[in-house]
Amino acid sequence: MSRRKSSAQYVKLVLIAACFDCSFAIEELITQHQLHVKGGVIYILAHGIEQFVPEKFYWLCLIPHGFFTVHGLFILSGLYHFRYTMMINVNTSTWILARNICITSTCALVTACSLAYGVTQGEKLRGYSYYYKKLENEWFGKYGQNYFVYAADLTVNAFVFAFFPVGLFTFLALFRLNGEYLGILVMAVVSWLPAANGAITIYVVKDFRNFVKNFVGCRRIKVMSATVSVIGSSTMPKYSRTTRNLTSQTAEKVPPN
Numbered sequence: 001m002s003r004r005k006s007s008a009q010y011v012k013l014v015l016i017a018a019c020f021d022c023s024f025a026i027e028e029l030i031t032q033h034q035l036h037v038k039g040g041v042i043y044i045l046a047h048g049i050e051q052f053v054p055e056k057f058y059w060l061c062l063i064p065h066g067f068f069t070v071h072g073l074f075i076l077s078g079l080y081h082f083r084y085t086m087m088i089n090v091n092t093s094t095w096i097l098a099r100n101i102c103i104t105s106t107c108a109l110v111t112a113c114s115l116a117y118g119v120t121q122g123e124k125l126r127g128y129s130y131y132y133k134k135l136e137n138e139w140f141g142k143y144g145q146n147y148f149v150y151a152a153d154l155t156v157n158a159f160v161f162a163f164f165p166v167g168l169f170t171f172l173a174l175f176r177l178n179g180e181y182l183g184i185l186v187m188a189v190v191s192w193l194p195a196a197n198g199a200i201t202i203y204v205v206k207d208f209r210n211f212v213k214n215f216v217g218c219r220r221i222k223v224m225s226a227t228v229s230v231i232g233s234s235t236m237p238k239y240s241r242t243t244r245n246l247t248s249q250t251a252e253k254v255p256p257n
Contacts, residue, residue, distance in 0.1 A: 009086050012097060013079055015208070020075055024068045031065055037172040038134060059116045066112030074104040 032048035050061045078100030086092045123131075 009090075009092065009094070009097075010083075011207070012094065013083060016097070016101065017075075017079065018208075020071070024072060027064055027068045031061065033065060036135070040174075041131065041134070043131065043135065059120045062116045062119060063109075063112045066115045067108050070111045071104060071108035074108050075101070078104045 030049050031046060034045045034047060036043040036045060044062075044065075046061070050058065053061055078097070082092070082097040082100055085096060
C-alpha cells in the first residue's frame with residue numbers, strides 16, 4: 001500500500017512539471033520574444049501577440065513572460081522539497097506540494113511585477129526614442145513597421161534572471177558586451193525544451209499516455225477472429241478467441257459447450 005501511494009505521489013510531481021513545461025512553451029509561442037543586448041541594456045523585441053496590443057499595455061505583456069521565466073527556477077525548489085519530504089515519510093500530505101506551488105507562484109508573480117515596474121520607470125526617465133536610436137535598422141521590419149516593445153535597463157531585477165539562458169544575457173549586459181544574434185540560439189532552446197519535456201512525460205506515464213490517446217480518438221482497435229480445431233471424431237469443436245490491438249496480442253480459450 002505504501003509503495004502504491006508513493007508512486008501516486010511521484011506521478012503528481014511529474015504531472016505538475018509537465019503542465020508547467022507545456023504552459024511555458026505555449027507562452028513562448030504566443031509572445032515570441034527576441035532578446036538583444038547592447039550597451040548594458042537588454043532589448044526585448046516581440047514578434048507575437050504584443051504587436052496587436054496598445055502601447056500603454058506593453059508592460060502588462062511583460063508580466064507573464066517574466067512569471068514563467070522566473071517560475072521555471074522557483075518551481076524546482078518546491079518540487080524538490082516535496083520529493084525529499086516524501087522520501088522520509090511516504091504518507092506525506094499532498095497539501096505540502098500545493099503549498100509549495102502557491103509559494104513559488106506568488107514569488108514569481110511578485111518578481112515579474114517588479115520587473116515590469118522597473119521597465120516602465122526606466123522608459124519614463126529616458127523615453128522611447130532614447131532606446132529606439134540605439135538599435136540598428138536590421139532589428140525592424142520593412143516599410144517602417146517595427147516590433148520594438150520595451151527596453152529593460154540593467155537593474156537589480158535583471159539579476160533575478162541570473163540562470164541559463166537568461167543568465168547569459170545578464171552577463172553580456174553587465175560587462176557591456178554585444179550579443180546581437182545570440183538570442184536566436186538561446187531562445188530556440190528555451191522554446192522547444194519545455195515542450196519536449198512535457199511530451200516525454202506524457203509518453204512515459206501510462207495513464208497520461210492513455211488519456212491523451214483517448215482524447216484525440218486513438219483508441220485500441222480490437223479484431224475478433226475464431227478458429228476451429230477438431231481432435232478426433234468424438235470430440236466437440238473447440239473455439240479460441242483472439243483479441244488484437246496496436247501494441248499487444250492476447251488469446252483466451254473458450255471452453256466447449
